[in-house]
Amino acid sequence: MGPRAGRGEKGGTGVLVIGVGNRYGGDDRAGLAAADRLGEAAGAPVALLDNIAGGTDLIDVWADADTVILIDAARSGGAAGTIHRLEVRADDPARQVVRVLGAGRTLGGSTHGLGVAEAVALARTLGRLPRRLVIVGIEGARFDAGEALSPAVEQALDEAVRLGLEEIARGGEGRCV
Amino acid sequence: MPVERRTIKVDALARVEGEGALYVRTSRGRVADVRLRIYEPPRFFEAFLRGRAFTEAPDITARICGICPVAYQMSACLAMEDACGTSVDGQLRALRRLLYCGEWIQSHALHVYMLHAPDFLGYPSIVEMARDHLAAVQRGLALKQTGNELMRLLGGREVHPINVRVGGFYRVPRPRELAGIAERLKRARDAALETVRWAAGFEFPEFEQPYEFVALRAARGPGQPAEYPIDGGRIVSSGGLDLGAAEYGDHFVEEQVPHSNALHSRLRARGAYLVGPLARYSLNFDALSPPAKEAAREAGLGPVCRNPFRSIVVRSVEIVYACDEALRLIGQYEAPERPFVEVVPRAATGHGCTEAPRGIPYHRYTIDAAGAISDARIVPPTSQNQAQIEDDLRGVVQRSLTLPDDRLTLRCEQAVRNYDPCISCATHFLTLHIDRG
Numbered sequence: 351m352g353p354r355a356g357r358g359e360k361g362g363t364g365v366l367v368i369g370v371g372n373r374y375g376g377d378d379r380a381g382l383a384a385a386d387r388l389g390e391a392a393g394a395p396v397a398l399l400d401n402i403a404g405g406t407d408l409i410d411v412w413a414d415a416d417t418v419i420l421i422d423a424a425r426s427g428g429a430a431g432t433i434h435r436l437e438v439r440a441d442d443p444a445r446q447v448v449r450v451l452g453a454g455r456t457l458g459g460s461t462h463g464l465g466v467a468e469a470v471a472l473a474r475t476l477g478r479l480p481r482r483l484v485i486v487g488i489e490g491a492r493f494d495a496g497e498a499l500s501p502a503v504e505q506a507l508d509e510a511v512r513l514g515l516e517e518i519a520r521g522g523e524g525r526c527v
Numbered sequence: 528m529p530v531e532r533r534t535i536k537v538d539a540l541a542r543v544e545g546e547g548a549l550y551v552r553t554s555r556g557r558v559a560d561v562r563l564r565i566y567e568p569p570r571f572f573e574a575f576l577r578g579r580a581f582t583e584a585p586d587i588t589a590r591i592c593g594i595c596p597v598a599y600q601m602s603a604c605l606a607m608e609d610a611c612g613t614s615v616d617g618q619l620r621a622l623r624r625l626l627y628c629g630e631w632i633q634s635h636a637l638h639v640y641m642l643h644a645p646d647f648l649g650y651p652s653i654v655e656m657a658r659d660h661l662a663a664v665q666r667g668l669a670l671k672q673t674g675n676e677l678m679r680l681l682g683g684r685e686v687h688p689i690n691v692r693v694g695g696f697y698r699v700p701r702p703r704e705l706a707g708i709a710e711r712l713k714r715a716r717d718a719a720l721e722t723v724r725w726a727a728g729f730e731f732p733e734f735e736q737p738y739e740f741v742a743l744r745a746a747r748g749p750g751q752p753a754e755y756p757i758d759g760g761r762i763v764s765s766g767g768l769d770l771g772a773a774e775y776g777d778h779f780v781e782e783q784v785p786h787s788n789a790l791h792s793r794l795r796a797r798g799a800y801l802v803g804p805l806a807r808y809s810l811n812f813d814a815l816s817p818p819a820k821e822a823a824r825e826a827g828l829g830p831v832c833r834n835p836f837r838s839i840v841v842r843s844v845e846i847v848y849a850c851d852e853a854l855r856l857i858g859q860y861e862a863p864e865r866p867f868v869e870v871v872p873r874a875a876t877g878h879g880c881t882e883a884p885r886g887i888p889y890h891r892y893t894i895d896a897a898g899a900i901s902d903a904r905i906v907p908p909t910s911q912n913q914a915q916i917e918d919d920l921r922g923v924v925q926r927s928l929t930l931p932d933d934r935l936t937l938r939c940e941q942a943v944r945n946y947d948p949c950i951s952c953a954t955h956f957l958t959l960h961i962d963r964g
Contacts, residue, residue, distance in 0.1 A: 374590060406641060410672050471654040
């Protein structure tokens with residue numbers, strides 16, 4: 351991850367695709383798989399945060415990016431394969447992120463208390479959010495150790511990639527304040 | 528609060544890596560039972576390793592933990608090299624130690640600032656703490672980033688480094704590639720010294736335990752300077768143990784306990800023991816660098832620390848040491864001729880033990896003549912500390928029974944976090960229950 355993490359262009363005008371999850375965590379692999387495909391389709395740099403426990407690393411990873419599309423598996427209780435879209439805005443982003451991705455869920459799929467939601471909230475306090483952050487959640491069904499995705503999640507990857515491409519095409523819209 | 532029957536239930540113990548459950552029951556003002564209940568998945572990785580090539584163990588075991596992958600890689604490498612009758616020394620060993628310093632810096636910075644400090648400063652998490660302690664949080668993030676950067680430089684990337692192999696590395700840096708990180712490490716050392724002063728100012732419960740400390744101690748020849756243990760050494764204890772890694776199984780046993788899927792490690796002779804920063808520090812104070820020793824003294828630490836709540840200060844001292852040691856290693860570095868030594872497999876069993884940020888992981892592998900793994904055993908530090916965490920909690924709860932439920936719960940969580948338990952290494956789910964029946 352990190353190293354090839356595209357840092358956007360100078361001046362923070364670049365797009366960065368971030369995939370979050372655990373390659374060996376069943377459907378927790380969805381974000382990594384979708385981000386990989388999206389980066390290739392969009393010709394955008396990709397950072398894969400595979401089984402990272404310290405969510406604060408996200409703040410460093412997106413440090414120089416202008417627009418970030420972050421894809422992660424979600425556990426909100428919905429049907430497997432459901433796609434959630436969340437654009438981080440000024441009004442209490444943390445709570446929304448928690449709702450979609452699950453409170454306290456870490457990047458590695460455990461309850462470290464420092465996950466995507468906390469990283470977003472912390473970045474806001476520190477003034478280190480990217481200008482535009484779109485979070486795409488792919489609802490997962492099983493998160494046990496293993497390498498296979500659920501069929502519904504596998505099928506949902508295309509939809510997540512399509513949504514990501516749309517978001518990248520929209521470019522400067524939806525400024526996050 | 529003189530209530531005879533009371534039940535406290537808390538559904539999540541956050542800010543420990545992984546998930547599990549903690550159950551505390553008190554009765555008539557006495558602690559009746561403390562159980563750290565762990566739901567351990569089948570030893571997935573041990574099974575996963577069987578049949579794989581001996582050269583794959585470092586990369587596969589690195590996947591066990593997102594915070595301390597280097598600890599797993601290094602322990603696996605040492606075990607495989609032991610099995611094959613090879614050892615890695617000189618600059619290759621120095622590079623391993625340097626990579627490991629990166630892991631210590633990032634892991635300790637994460638725990639000290641993001642996970643443990645909120646307990647001492649009275650915040651539910653780093654997110655709330657950052658609003659009032661912006662400068663401290665930024666210092667913590669910068670420290671962690673320096674550790675990440677060092678890992679990236681040597682490991683190829685900061686999480687699950689891909690540049691490590693049995694026998695050494697795939698690629699070694701040229702000395703000038705290390706110049707930039709050296710500058711950052713100097714700044715990090717200043718930040719680490721500031722961290723020690725900051726943590727030393729927290730309020731610590733008066734609580735000491737008669738621990739049997741278990742840590743590595745670097746073997747050293749006559750006239751050689753002492754070396755704080757990171758990448759290997761003899762297993763020593765405050766109870767008089769002095770073992771090679773191969774003797775681990777003679778003295779430590781893993782037991783199944785009814786309330787947990789994870790195995791509890793015990794000293795065959797004496798029961799619970801402690802691994803991690805307090806043990807390392809108390810058994811190796813003499814081997815710290817002068818600035819680290821001085822910082823410890825200024826922070827009011829003696830050469831032995833038995834108060835687990837002060838582990839946050841000891842961790843901070845270890846960040847100072849890791850920065851110092853990394854700078855020393857960079858200062859003496861010359862690129863080795865080859866990035867690795869040849870390791871030829873043979874039918875044998877090998878053992879490896881190093882100092883992960885949270886204590887010693889022990890690895891044992893049996894391989895065949897072609898190098899295929901037939902048996903693997905991995906004992907993570909957190910499973911070794913579990914029995915001791917329960918002992919601590921018994922004492923903490925007993926002393927804190929007058930606290931209201933919410934404060935007692937927080938104190939218990941803080942006591943568990945003293946261990947920086949990497950429960951995901953040993954388990955999957957953690958929840959906290961307190962019954963005052």
